[in-house]
Amino acid sequence: xxxxxxxAVMFRAxxxxxxxxxxxxxxxxxDFKLLEGYSIPYEAYGFRQxxxxxxxxxxxxxxxxxxxxxxxxxxxxxxxxxx
Numbered sequence: 001x002x003x004x005x006x007x008a009v010m011f012r013a014x015x016x017x018x019x020x021x022x023x024x025x026x027x028x029x030x031d032f033k034l035l036e037g038y039s040i041p042y043e044a045y046g047f048r049q050x051x052x053x054x055x056x057x058x059x060x061x062x063x064x065x066x067x068x069x070x071x072x073x074x075x076x077x078x079x080x081x082x083x
Contacts, residue, residue: 004045008060010035012074015061022071025050 002010014031015023029050032040040050047053051070054063062073 001041001044004057007040007045008057011054011057011072012060015072015074023073024071025054028054028072 010032011028014028014035018027018031020027029040040053042050042053045053047056051063054061054072058075060075062075064071064073
């Protein structure tokens with residue numbers, strides 16, 4: 001299993017590479033499964049829901065809204081460039 005930081009970097013890359021105006025948790029789940037071949041194992045990292053995991057990863061992604069109205073964006077870097 002990937003480290004939590006590696007998962008977060010992958011999430012961020014999936015969001016950035018998307019052409020969607022609003023990237024939802026469902027979009028992330030679908031893109032991740034297509035790329036990796038399995039669902040995001042958020043429970044293995046100790047989270048009850050994927051949204052909880054994403055909110056924890058605030059240095060990588062920002063979660064906007066709650067419940068059915070959640071969308072996610074990459075967290076801007078301090079220097080303006082992707083690390």
